[in-house]
Amino acid sequence: MRADVVVIGAGIIGAACARALAREGRRVVVVDRGAPASATTARGEGNLLVSDKAPGPELDLALEAAAQWPLLAAELAAELGDAFPPIEYERKGGIVVALTEAGAGPLRAFARSQAAAGVEARDLTAAEALALEPDLNPALTAAVHYPQDAQVQPVIAAEALLASARRAGARVLTDAAVVGAFRDATGRVTGVRTDSTRIDADAVVVAAGPWSGAVAAALGADVPVRPRRGTVLVTARMRQRVFHKVYDGDYFGATQSADAALQTSSVVESTPGGTVLIGSSRQQIGFDDRLDVAVLAQVAQKALRLFPFLETVPVIRSYGGFRPYMPDHLPVVGEDHRHPGLWYATGHEGAGIGLAGVTGALLSAQLTGAEPALGSVIDPGPFQLSRPSLAPHLEVP
Amino acid sequence: MSSVLVIGAGPAGLAAAVAARDAGARVTLLDSGDGLGGQYWRHLPPQRPSRREARLHHGWSAFERLQGRVRGDDGIEVLTEAQVWAIETAAAARSAGGPAIAARVLIGPSDAAGRESRRLTADAVVLAPGAHDRTLPFPGWHLPGVFSAGAAQALAKGERIAVGRKAVVAGAGPFLLPVAQSLTSAGTDVIGVYEASRLPTLARGWLPHPQRLLRTAHKGLELAGYAAHHLARRVPYRLGRAVVEARGDGRVEEVVTARLDADWAPIPGTERTVAVDAVCVSHGFTPRLELPIAAGCAIGPDRFVLVDADQRTSVGGVYAAGEITGIGGVDAALVEGRIAGRRAAGGEAPRADLRLRRATTDLARRIETAHGIRSGWTSWLRGDTVVCRCEEVPYGRLRAAAAATEQTALRSLKLTTRAGLGICQARMCGRTVEELTGADPSRSATDTSDRRPLAAPIRLGDLAELATPPNGDSA
Ligand SMILES: Cc1cc2nc3c(=O)[nH]c(=O)nc-3n(C[C@H](O)[C@H](O)[C@H](O)COP(=O)(O)OP(=O)(O)OC[C@H]3O[C@@H](n4cnc5c(N)ncnc54)[C@H](O)[C@@H]3O)c2cc1C
Ligand SMILES: Cc1cc2nc3c(=O)[nH]c(=O)nc-3n(C[C@H](O)[C@H](O)[C@H](O)COP(=O)(O)OP(=O)(O)OC[C@H]3O[C@@H](n4cnc5c(N)ncnc54)[C@H](O)[C@@H]3O)c2cc1C
Numbered sequence: 119m120r121a122d123v124v125v126i127g128a129g130i131i132g133a134a135c136a137r138a139l140a141r142e143g144r145r146v147v148v149v150d151r152g153a154p155a156s157a158t159t160a161r162g163e164g165n166l167l168v169s170d171k172a173p174g175p176e177l178d179l180a181l182e183a184a185a186q187w188p189l190l191a192a193e194l195a196a197e198l199g200d201a202f203p204p205i206e207y208e209r210k211g212g213i214v215v216a217l218t219e220a221g222a223g224p225l226r227a228f229a230r231s232q233a234a235a236g237v238e239a240r241d242l243t244a245a246e247a248l249a250l251e252p253d254l255n256p257a258l259t260a261a262v263h264y265p266q267d268a269q270v271q272p273v274i275a276a277e278a279l280l281a282s283a284r285r286a287g288a289r290v291l292t293d294a295a296v297v298g299a300f301r302d303a304t305g306r307v308t309g310v311r312t313d314s315t316r317i318d319a320d321a322v323v324v325a326a327g328p329w330s331g332a333v334a335a336a337l338g339a340d341v342p343v344r345p346r347r348g349t350v351l352v353t354a355r356m357r358q359r360v361f362h363k364v365y366d367g368d369y370f371g372a373t374q375s376a377d378a379a380l381q382t383s384s385v386v387e388s389t390p391g392g393t394v395l396i397g398s399s400r401q402q403i404g405f406d407d408r409l410d411v412a413v414l415a416q417v418a419q420k421a422l423r424l425f426p427f428l429e430t431v432p433v434i435r436s437y438g439g440f441r442p443y444m445p446d447h448l449p450v451v452g453e454d455h456r457h458p459g460l461w462y463a464t465g466h467e468g469a470g471i472g473l474a475g476v477t478g479a480l481l482s483a484q485l486t487g488a489e490p491a492l493g494s495v496i497d498p499g500p501f502q503l504s505r506p507s508l509a510p511h512l513e514v515p
Numbered sequence: 516m517s518s519v520l521v522i523g524a525g526p527a528g529l530a531a532a533v534a535a536r537d538a539g540a541r542v543t544l545l546d547s548g549d550g551l552g553g554q555y556w557r558h559l560p561p562q563r564p565s566r567r568e569a570r571l572h573h574g575w576s577a578f579e580r581l582q583g584r585v586r587g588d589d590g591i592e593v594l595t596e597a598q599v600w601a602i603e604t605a606a607a608a609r610s611a612g613g614p615a616i617a618a619r620v621l622i623g624p625s626d627a628a629g630r631e632s633r634r635l636t637a638d639a640v641v642l643a644p645g646a647h648d649r650t651l652p653f654p655g656w657h658l659p660g661v662f663s664a665g666a667a668q669a670l671a672k673g674e675r676i677a678v679g680r681k682a683v684v685a686g687a688g689p690f691l692l693p694v695a696q697s698l699t700s701a702g703t704d705v706i707g708v709y710e711a712s713r714l715p716t717l718a719r720g721w722l723p724h725p726q727r728l729l730r731t732a733h734k735g736l737e738l739a740g741y742a743a744h745h746l747a748r749r750v751p752y753r754l755g756r757a758v759v760e761a762r763g764d765g766r767v768e769e770v771v772t773a774r775l776d777a778d779w780a781p782i783p784g785t786e787r788t789v790a791v792d793a794v795c796v797s798h799g800f801t802p803r804l805e806l807p808i809a810a811g812c813a814i815g816p817d818r819f820v821l822v823d824a825d826q827r828t829s830v831g832g833v834y835a836a837g838e839i840t841g842i843g844g845v846d847a848a849l850v851e852g853r854i855a856g857r858r859a860a861g862g863e864a865p866r867a868d869l870r871l872r873r874a875t876t877d878l879a880r881r882i883e884t885a886h887g888i889r890s891g892w893t894s895w896l897r898g899d900t901v902v903c904r905c906e907e908v909p910y911g912r913l914r915a916a917a918a919a920t921e922q923t924a925l926r927s928l929k930l931t932t933r934a935g936l937g938i939c940q941a942r943m944c945g946r947t948v949e950e951l952t953g954a955d956p957s958r959s960a961t962d963t964s965d966r967r968p969l970a971a972p973i974r975l976g977d978l979a980e981l982a983t984p985p986n987g988d989s990a
Contacts, residue, residue, distance in 0.1 A: 203919070277922070418976075421979075436969050437968070
């Protein structure tokens with residue numbers, strides 16, 4: 119089989135890349151060892167957050183994503199029509215809350231730094247916060263409203279991106295694991311071998327989520343993506359009593375920390391299905407997916423601090439997955455400086471849903487040289503594998 | 516003295532508890548129900564049962580004997596209203612020597628606040644959580660007056676409530692007959708029992724090697740007895756026919772039955788309408804696999820827990836008995852429970868039991884061959900037939916989403932349609948949704964509706980209290 123570009127992985131990142139490339143006229147083959155949209159993309163939440171990101175390249179990307187999601191959602195709806203389930207995009211806004219005196223100052227300072235970088239962030243008084251979220255713990259010490267925070271249903275969004283990619287000519291091969299690379303005499307990557315076929319291509323894009331490290335190794339390269347486990351709780355359906363994405367100020371510390379030990383913070387939000395999602399934990403324990411009651415309990419405890427009424431609400435399910443974690447907390451979107459022809463779109467950790475669309479645009483712009491369709495003005499520099507902050511983590515710098 | 520934890524107090528669990536005790540172990544037996552006896556013997560009034568009771572419940576004396584033993588033995592701790600809501604296998608759960616699993620239990624009425632929380636470990640664990648009955652959807656199955664056979668039988672046996680004045684019983688399997696009999700005893704006029712399988716299929720299951728069937732003579736006779744004596748004279752028992760629709764204004768007033776081909780597809784032109792005010796349907800059983808899966812036990816291609824001749828699962832120190840290893844009826848559950856209990860306590864299983872078990876396994880295979888669900892049933896569905904009742908997902912939406920996303924895998928389709936995401940967590944619709952979407956657990960271990968890390972709902976407040984691990988509590 120022959121393609122211009124092979125995308126390895128049919129999660130939301132692979133789907134977004136395939137769509138962007140196919141719409142630039144590239145012949146794209148997406149290969150997944152399992153079913154599309156069924157791995158990490160189906161095991162997280164759909165927060166599209168700017169509120170949790172500190173000023174820097176990831177925030178720039180997130181702001182761009184926040185601006186593009188409404189356009190992307192409208193494009194997909196128009197293209198796929200009524201027969202396709204809606205992706206449930208909603209700009210519902212986030213409210214970040216501090217519950218301790220010690221947490222109040224840093225939260226407000228953080229918000230001010232974000233505002234300086236272009237984030238809409240508004241300090242709320244306790245009364246204002248309670249007007250927006252009547253069931254919130256009234257003992258809060260600070261609260262900030264982030265109207266740009268939004269949500270989407272990750273699996274439907276990934277399926278929609280993939281369906282759109284197919285309509286633009288992309289092919290999707292499922293149940294086919296990539297096991298190796300083909301290279302020419304110069305060492306340039308010229309295709310991949312799956313367990314059943316050979317696909318020749320001008321470019322190979324690794325978008326294999328937390329397995330990107332293993333896939334890169336199979337292709338004779340390395341990328342320092344590691345799994346970081348997260349667990350989410352789902353309640354029974356109820357009358358809507360949570361209206362925004364509400365989370366405690368600890369969240370910021372957890373996302374930006376490299377600490378392997380268990381960290382939890384609780385993002386509480388209601389879904390269109392009527393359930394409340396409570397997530398999540400962050401733990402580096404490899405791909406160990408066994409249930410650990412102590413982790414669930416901590417997530418529950420933090421949620422109760424925010425919304426005491428949840429105490430009597432039954433949790434009916436817990437699920438989780440492995441975030442594709444990067445040691446310097448930035449995704450890699452670009453070509454491998456050591457292996458021409460080999461590209462990455464991975465390492466989005468807990469933000470891959472939100473950043474999928476801009477990632478596709480950023481990758482496609484670099485790979486095709488075309489102006490990104492949605493007018494991205496993002497500088498690809500900080501997302502290269504060759505950036506200095508990754509050098510200590512590469513086998514061959 | 517070794518310790519054995521038995522989860523589930525149906526026939527299998529009761530038998531396991533007694534056998535483990537006889538072999539010298541200290542036993543903890545628990546069940547989420549408020550009484551003992553499981554699916555088969557559960558629905559008993561608290562008072563001493565009448566003679567009639569004994570007639571209504573087969574093997575009543577066996578139950579009395581087992582219950583008497585477990586209730587009257589200081590070496591057996593009995594916990595009722597004790598729900599195992601999670602099995603932990605993480606390193607934290609490891610106890611020296613025993614299996615590396617711990618059962619998280621909440622004790623108290625299921626929707627009450629402040630249930631007592633315990634974490635139980637033991638030298639060996641016997642899993643005996645049984646199965647629930649499976650009902651295939653058909654147009655109108657949501658109407659009041661349509662019952663699962665299990666629910667109808669619970670009402671009839673336990674509460675003496677007749678589900679209706681005039682009823683039909685439909686579906687597949689040998690348990691349609693006892694259900695019909697329970698209904699009749701409760702005063703319902705059963706005007707027909709419809710078995711979906713046709714004679715050649717039944718013969719393929721039941722006829723070969725009759726000498727093997729004789730080894731389960733008791734069960735064979737019990738079932739033959741239903742067929743020959745109770746029903747043959749009073750109730751028409753039709754093969755190769757199914758209820759394909761229930762109709763009525765706000766509740767069931769009539770049902771449409773149709774002849775089925777060998778694949779269970781209705782044959783056009785064979786429809787018949789009968790006026791009834793109740794329908795009881797049962798198409799087999801779905802084993803409750805969430806606990807064994809959480810414990811790490813290997814599941815076989817037939818979707819039952821894999822066990823060896825000693826009822827040992829693939830996980831050291833963990834045994835399985837009863838309907839999670841195959842649907843063989845109460846005698847199978849009892850003998851498997853006895854073997855599992857003995858072995859879990861370090862004893863030997865009596866040879867007679869090992870022989871009997873071979874015969875009950877043969878019986879389970881026959882039931883599957885004769886009455887197993889065939890794929891043609893989906894052709895009696897209509898676009899608006901609700902497939903997942905918790906989330907009210909109609910068949911048409913499931914098909915449309917599968918077509919739009921070109922998906923056959925379960926996980927994505929569940930999340931795009933919400934089928935199976937509701938309060939029952941796909942216990943009722945899981946296998947049906949799998950079948951309708953083409954999901955295939957042999958393709959990927961996640962392509963199944965059987966995995967439920969939380970085996971039961973737990974209040975957020977109860978969960979939060981477990982943030983600091985309780986002291987190890989050994990059974
Ligand atoms: C608990 C939790 C909560 C989260 N919450 C959020 C949130 O609120 N907002 C947000 O934006 N993000 C969130 N995330 C993160 C987000 O889910 C991920 O960043 C995103 O799904 C990554 O997508 P992906 O396409 O890179 O990976 P995946 O979805 O994992 O896709 C990778 C694909 O690669 C395939 N693959 C692997 N190996 C091979 C091979 N050898 N050959 C072929 N195919 C292969 C896999 O089968 C898989 O389908 C959360 C994650 C978790 C775990
Ligand atoms: C309608 C109907 C009619 C039947 N008629 C007959 C018949 O005539 N003859 C016959 O031989 N068989 C009949 N059967 C089958 C018979 O009921 C089963 O064979 C038998 O009950 C199986 O025993 P078991 O111990 O495996 O499971 P069960 O009897 O189902 O017992 C399992 C127990 O485990 C408990 N449990 C499950 N999960 C948990 C948990 N997480 N925590 C705590 N406790 C838990 C349950 O509450 C239950 O009490 C019938 C079944 C039905 C539904």
